Amino acid sequence: MPEALFPPPSTVWRVALPLPLPRLFDYLPPASQTDGDAAVGHRVRVPFGRRELVGVVAEVGAPEYETDPAALKTALGRIDADPLLHGELFDSLRWLARYTHAPLGEVLATALPGPLRHGEPLPDTHAWAWCLTEAGLTGREGLRAGRPRRLADLLQDGPQDEDRLDEALDDWRSAARALAKRGLAERIAVPASARAPAPRPGPALNEEQQDAVDTVLAADGFVPFLLDGVTGSGKTEVYLHAIADCLARGKQALVLVPEIGLTPQTLARFRARLGVPIHALHSGLSDGERARTWAAFARGEARVAVGTRSAVFLPLLQPGLIVIDEEHDGSFKQQDGIRYHARDFALVRAKALNIPILLGSATPSLESLRNVQAGRYGHLRLQRRAGQAQAPQVRVVDVRKRPIEAGLSPELVDAIAQALHAGGQVLVFKNRRGYAPVLLCHDCGWTAHCPRCSTPLKGTPMTVHGGGRRLQCHHCGTRRPAPNACPDCGGLALQSQGAGTERIEESLSARFPDYPVRRIDRGTTQRRDALEQHLAEFGTAPGILVGTQMLAKGHDLPNLTLVAVVGIDEGLFSADFRAPEKLAQLLIQVAGRAGRADKLGQVLLQTHHPEHPLLHTLLTGGYAAFAETELAQREAADFPPFAHMALLRAEAQEVDVANAFLAKARREIDAFADPRRRPAPGQRPALEINGPLPAPMPRRAGYQRAQLILTALERRHLHAALDAALPAIYACPEARKVRWSLDVDPIDLY
Numbered sequence: 001m002p003e004a005l006f007p008p009p010s011t012v013w014r015v016a017l018p019l020p021l022p023r024l025f026d027y028l029p030p031a032s033q034t035d036g037d038a039a040v041g042h043r044v045r046v047p048f049g050r051r052e053l054v055g056v057v058a059e060v061g062a063p064e065y066e067t068d069p070a071a072l073k074t075a076l077g078r079i080d081a082d083p084l085l086h087g088e089l090f091d092s093l094r095w096l097a098r099y100t101h102a103p104l105g106e107v108l109a110t111a112l113p114g115p116l117r118h119g120e121p122l123p124d125t126h127a128w129a130w131c132l133t134e135a136g137l138t139g140r141e142g143l144r145a146g147r148p149r150r151l152a153d154l155l156q157d158g159p160q161d162e163d164r165l166d167e168a169l170d171d172w173r174s175a176a177r178a179l180a181k182r183g184l185a186e187r188i189a190v191p192a193s194a195r196a197p198a199p200r201p202g203p204a205l206n207e208e209q210q211d212a213v214d215t216v217l218a219a220d221g222f223v224p225f226l227l228d229g230v231t232g233s234g235k236t237e238v239y240l241h242a243i244a245d246c247l248a249r250g251k252q253a254l255v256l257v258p259e260i261g262l263t264p265q266t267l268a269r270f271r272a273r274l275g276v277p278i279h280a281l282h283s284g285l286s287d288g289e290r291a292r293t294w295a296a297f298a299r300g301e302a303r304v305a306v307g308t309r310s311a312v313f314l315p316l317l318q319p320g321l322i323v324i325d326e327e328h329d330g331s332f333k334q335q336d337g338i339r340y341h342a343r344d345f346a347l348v349r350a351k352a353l354n355i356p357i358l359l360g361s362a363t364p365s366l367e368s369l370r371n372v373q374a375g376r377y378g379h380l381r382l383q384r385r386a387g388q389a390q391a392p393q394v395r396v397v398d399v400r401k402r403p404i405e406a407g408l409s410p411e412l413v414d415a416i417a418q419a420l421h422a423g424g425q426v427l428v429f430k431n432r433r434g435y436a437p438v439l440l441c442h443d444c445g446w447t448a449h450c451p452r453c454s455t456p457l458k459g460t461p462m463t464v465h466g467g468g469r470r471l472q473c474h475h476c477g478t479r480r481p482a483p484n485a486c487p488d489c490g491g492l493a494l495q496s497q498g499a500g501t502e503r504i505e506e507s508l509s510a511r512f513p514d515y516p517v518r519r520i521d522r523g524t525t526q527r528r529d530a531l532e533q534h535l536a537e538f539g540t541a542p543g544i545l546v547g548t549q550m551l552a553k554g555h556d557l558p559n560l561t562l563v564a565v566v567g568i569d570e571g572l573f574s575a576d577f578r579a580p581e582k583l584a585q586l587l588i589q590v591a592g593r594a595g596r597a598d599k600l601g602q603v604l605l606q607t608h609h610p611e612h613p614l615l616h617t618l619l620t621g622g623y624a625a626f627a628e629t630e631l632a633q634r635e636a637a638d639f640p641p642f643a644h645m646a647l648l649r650a651e652a653q654e655v656d657v658a659n660a661f662l663a664k665a666r667r668e669i670d671a672f673a674d675p676r677r678r679p680a681p682g683q684r685p686a687l688e689i690n691g692p693l694p695a696p697m698p699r700r701a702g703y704q705r706a707q708l709i710l711t712a713l714e715r716r717h718l719h720a721a722l723d724a725a726l727p728a729i730y731a732c733p734e735a736r737k738v739r740w741s742l743d744v745d746p747i748d749l750y
């Protein structure tokens with residue numbers, strides 16, 4: 001027995017590695033004194049096959065019973081003098097790995113900024129500024145007009161912090177790189193303190209706001225609050241007061257916002273009001289910048305972070321408060337890799353940190369409203385708009401049997417004309433980009449379909465773009481020129497059916513040639529600050545904005561007097577049980593754009609279904625009434641938040657391969673769940689399994705997609721089944737032939 005010849009080592013490091021395997025990996029500590037001493041949370045380098053990987057020590061202890069000590073490899077050494085991950089953050093991340101049923105190593109890789117994940121040292125955290133070099137000072141005058149010149153002008157009187165530049169000039173980073181390349185400007189480190197301007201006071205709070213602030217400040221330890229307030233009711237003011245209090249007590253605050261809400265204006269407002277440096281974390285940052293922010297929090301130097309989804313992974317050494325703005329927003333859920341929900345993870349962290357957490361929205365998620373109903377969250381309401389603004393008037397425009405041109409009824413066109421002539425601005429909202437959703441042959445009925453995607457009954461139509469010249473699939477991105485003649489019958493009667501934002505823009509430009517018409521959708525607005533730039537250029541003079549849901553948020557439009565919503569009808573009849581919630585949220589958010597300042601706003605909803613219960617409830621009772629009805633329906637149907645779901649999806653070139661994997665997974669889950677699956681007569685099973693079924697979109701980008709949906713009335717039954725079945729699912733040979741993923745609490749079954 002070889003084991004007997006080698007006394008087993010007394011300790012091993014159990015390391016979490018970024019690999020799709022749900023286990024830790026044992027290594028012997030190296031012999032060296034300094035490198036050989038690692039505790040839980042230390043990053044370490046280890047050999048793995050022929051590679052070298054960076055992992056995190058998750059446990060230190062005796063080797064596992066089955067481990068053959070002779071087979072153990074020796075780690076190469078630890079990376080940092082002190083553990084990088086420890087305390088609450090590490091515990092919460094372990095919780096997240098258990099909850100998402102994902103390997104801890106992959107969860108840690110998701111949580112850490114790139115450079116830290118790859119083993120680079122914790123970076124310096126001084127602030128950075130830019131200044132002109134000698135050559136820049138003398139050469140500035142010679143620069144042509146443009147962004148680099150504008151940046152050089154900003155720097156002529158001395159160095160400027162990067163924070164300050166963020167506010168002063170859009171996309172200054174590319175200008176800075178251009179200047180640096182020519183030796184005209186350079187980046188210098190400046191002390192991190194001594195930076196922020198003195199805080200500026202905001203408006204005096206109204207009574208509702210003051211009550212909300214008082215309630216949050218009175219919270220002792222972990223208390224979740226839903227701050228339920230209509231658009232413009234002053235929620236951000238409530239956040240700012242609660243954060244200011246937190247800072248006064250020497251604590252830190254973490255603010256999460258949806259990607260589209262993290263505008264330079266938002267950051268400037270936080271900076272001006274709080275008087276401390278605000279660390280922004282969003283997709284526009286480089287990996288190095290993310291790592292620096294992470295380090296500033298890991299060292300306890302930073303006070304306030306305002307960031308998108310991944311900011312939820314920042315270490316908080318002096319935690320005081322977490323704020324989630326627009327908590328209902330779908331962008332808080334990561335849709336690939338580790339499928340975490342930043343709001344839900346923030347709640348877990350707030351609980352572990354024993355601090356209050358404030359979830360704000362004008363259209364709260366049904367999950368959060370359910371938690372209010374059940375008494376788990378405090379409910380703070382702001383029912384009036386702050387300051388002068390009045391709520392808009394909403395009217396349904398029945399377009400049955402009305403002539404519709406490019407998606408617009410004559411009533412809508414008249415209302416637009418009136419609003420423009422009265423000096424107002426108009427927003428036309430259409431949640432479909434492109435020129436038209438379908439290209440149809442009028443002679444034979446042929447329509448253009450994506451060759452790589454399909455839904456159960458038919459192919460997915462390709463969207464017409466470029467005024468009719470191009471076709472594009474919005475599911476997989478496939479593009480092709482539009483044919484000149486019908487590929488089936490050779491006829492020339494090809495027609496664009498329906499209207500997307502492009503066509504509406506075209507038609508409105510033709511009808512209202514004296515007014516600017518600007519389109520805002522993913523086609524025109526790809527850069528992060530592009531939305532703000534569009535709106536700034538649009539200004540406050542009369543004109544028309546046409547756009548998709550990108551326009552539901554963003555900068556205030558004080559002169560917006562009419563919001564026209566067209567083409568919501570598809571959303572009224574979707575198979576997705578979350579579709580009504582999403583549609584109601586979108587309608588309320590878009591409507592909330594009207595009449596923000598001292599002007600009364602008007603909202604027109606153009607529909608073929610004026611009697612639809614969703615519209616009726618929303619218009620007569622507002623979002624609260626809608627949510628109450630919808631929650632009752634979800635409860636009756638055992639849908640979330642009254643049940644808990646997980647989605648196991650597989651993709652493969654051939655559908656049989658995907659189904660074979662899911663069938664195997666189902667057998668594993670059944671084997672565990674079997675005794676509980678025979679419920680008493682009239683009772684529901686603890687765990688229901690549906691599938692393997694084709695995914696709602698069974699073919700996407702050339703892959704066949706199938707899925708298994710697990711539903712349980714109690715969360716623990718879902719997790720127990722997954723815990724029991726997943727080791728075998730990971731290990732089965734069928735798994736190697738597919739791309740599979742598990743999504744716990746999926747928000748999108750598509």
Ligand code: ADP
Pocket residue numbers: 203204205206209229230231232233234235236237238386387388
């Ligand atoms: P929300 O976050 O709910 O959309 P904001 O906090 O952004 O609302 O407030 C909307 C507008 O009303 C902002 O311009 C803000 O400065 C203003 N405002 C907020 N609270 C007050 C108040 N108590 N008095 C006057 N103006 C206010």
Ligand code: ZN
Pocket residue numbers: 441442443444445446486487488489490491
């Ligand atoms: Zn044809």
Ligand code: ZN
Pocket residue numbers: 450451452453473474475476477478700701
């Ligand atoms: Zn496609």
